[in-house]
Amino acid sequence: MEQANLVIIGAGPAGIATAVEAKEVGIENVILLEKKGHICDTVVSLYHEGKRVDPVYRKVKVEPLGKLSFETECREEFLERMKKVVEDHKLDIRYWNEAQKIKILEDSFIVQTGGELEVKAPIVVVAIGVFGKPVKPSYPIPxxxxxxxxxxxxxxxxxxxxxxxxxxxxxxxxxxxxxxxxxxxxxxxxxxxxxxxxxxxxxxxxxxxxxxxxxxxxxxxxxxxxxxxxxxxxxxxxxxxxxxxxxxxCLGGMTPRTFLEGVGVEFEGNKPKIDEYGETNIPRLFLVGDLALLKGSIMAAFNTGKKTIDGIVKKYKDVVGLTT
Ligand SMILES: Cc1cc2nc3c(=O)[nH]c(=O)nc-3n(C[C@H](O)[C@H](O)[C@H](O)COP(=O)(O)OP(=O)(O)OC[C@H]3O[C@@H](n4cnc5c(N)ncnc54)[C@H](O)[C@@H]3O)c2cc1C
Structure with a gap:
């Protein structure tokens, strides 16, 4: 089993932004688990070739709060930008590792993946988005x-x-x-x-x-x-x-409720209960990106990464190995 200070599940915009903000404040030994063989699977798999990626999405303009930001560009440029972010910050992404279970111990978590990998860490940030589960119509599809x-x-x-x-x-x-x-x-x-x-x-x-x-x-x-x-x-x-x-x-995505409730995350209506930093009812388990937002977008996902790291620094400095 590997040990980390912070495990981030999902290497989409929110997971990558969280890892970058963590590095910025000096948190070391951060592991990202990604179920696919590439970053940003929603952009890779669901955006059509050449699609315009707009920072203003669903008519909401979100100002960047942290290190990551972008201007309108096409899908391919956006993906190049994100690959460069991963390289520049030397993010430790473990591809083809789908988190399947999060075990809660007294002062840490064990994240189990579909493969061999298990990671133990005191803090877990879930950044798996909502598009793995598209909303389906209520009538059956023959x-x-x-x-x-x-x-x-x-x-x-x-x-x-x-x-x-x-x-x-x-x-x-x-x-x-x-x-x-x-x-x-x-x-x-x-x-x-x-x-x-x-x-x-x-x-x-x-x-x-x-x-x-x-x-x-x-x-x-x-x-x-x-x-x-x-x-x-x-x-x-x-x-x-x-x-x-x-x-x-094109009906949008659905919160992966079964996965989150399986861990013990409480819901309020359709949305998980979280505080201003994205922390759930389970101490040290955070949600970022679309999971934490009413109107998800890339810039808003970047910002949740920043807010969550602010929260971790405020509440759990010692736990993640920060001394100053
Ligand atoms: C067709 C389409 C067009 C869009 N256009 C825009 C736009 O122009 N501008 C804009 O701002 N927003 C746009 N959005 C919304 C935007 O894509 C999302 O808000 C954003 O991707 C959310 O980021 P996220 O990191 O929360 O989740 P995601 O981008 O969904 O990333 C989640 C990552 O987690 C991985 N993952 C999932 N489950 C697991 C698991 N169990 N273990 C490990 N890894 C896992 C996935 O493979 C993926 O890489 C669009 C969405 C769609 C579907």
Whole structure:
């Protein structure tokens, strides 16, 4: 078993920012566990190629509080930036190590991974985000059409298809615009008006609609899906039906409640109970990033890393080996 002063679970924006802020204040022996073979899996797996990464997300402008910040840039530039942060700060990331269990001992934790690795540390910061678990619709998705229903963009690009995108936020707008380059796209949203889409995405969406590439289905709700030949028949609640080659759901992510409750973290409604530093009801167990935020974004995730390290320095200086 390895020993660390601090274990961070997840090497996304929040986990990396937490490790950087920890180094800045002099905390040594910080281990990051990452379940994939790369950093920032949400950006790698869910952002489409060339996607604009905006610091203003969900219409919220967040000013940077700590060391990490960025301006609008594309997905690939953002990932390069983050790789450089990891290299410059010599972060100790253990790839392909999915944290599966956190055991609570009297004065420390043992984090067990799917592989051989176990790490013992007095403080654990959980930075696993919410996008590992996409929100799914309430109706069932029949088995025979599962390969045509998506919660993220597939590796193989779709071309010449009739596609339905479902959702009303920035991701739905960006996905619809991206897919409309090579496909015919309908965008279904259950409200009559969009209110969560940022001005840049709204402008792109309007451009695609004006060019006849996207057809908006406002105020539409889906009752269910059915296989029809090699297509999907979408039943809308107003009784209408429409056939598509593929359906994309962009409904956001879900807090990994089972994992957190399994550790003993208490919830208030849908959100875990935390204090201003991200500390849960379990002393020395912190949450950062999307897990700790009502409206998650990259800049807000960076800031939670800074706040959590401020809290650790304030309350647990000795525990993490800081003497001054
Ligand atoms: C399509 C899309 C577009 C977006 N566009 C923007 C944008 O333009 N601007 C913006 O600010 N925000 C955007 N967001 C939101 C932004 O991506 C999130 O707010 C941000 O990634 C949250 O960071 P995080 O570190 O909390 O979690 P994540 O980025 O989700 O990182 C979590 C990391 O933890 C790892 N992990 C998960 N479980 C485990 C485990 N058990 N053990 C070890 N590792 C684990 C994952 O592999 C991942 O690397 C977008 C989101 C999506 C889905």
């Amino acid at each position: 088995k025979e059409i599962k390969n045509k229903v998506f919660f993220a963009l597939p590796k193989e690009p779709l071309k010449g298809k009739k596609i339905l995108v479902v959702g009303g936020g920035d991701t739905a707008a960006e996905t619809a615009c991206f897919l409309s380059n090579d496909n015919s796209v309908d965008l279904s949203y259950r409200r009559e008006k969009f209110f969560r889409i940022n001005p840049t995405n709204m402008c792109s969406l309007e451009g695609c609609c004006d060019a006849g590439k996207i057809n908006l289905l406002m105020g539409t709700d889906i009752e269910g899906l059915e296989g029809k030949g090699d297509r999907i028949l979408v039943h809308f609640k107003d009784g209408k039906g429409q056939e598509y080659d593929a359906v994309f759901y």
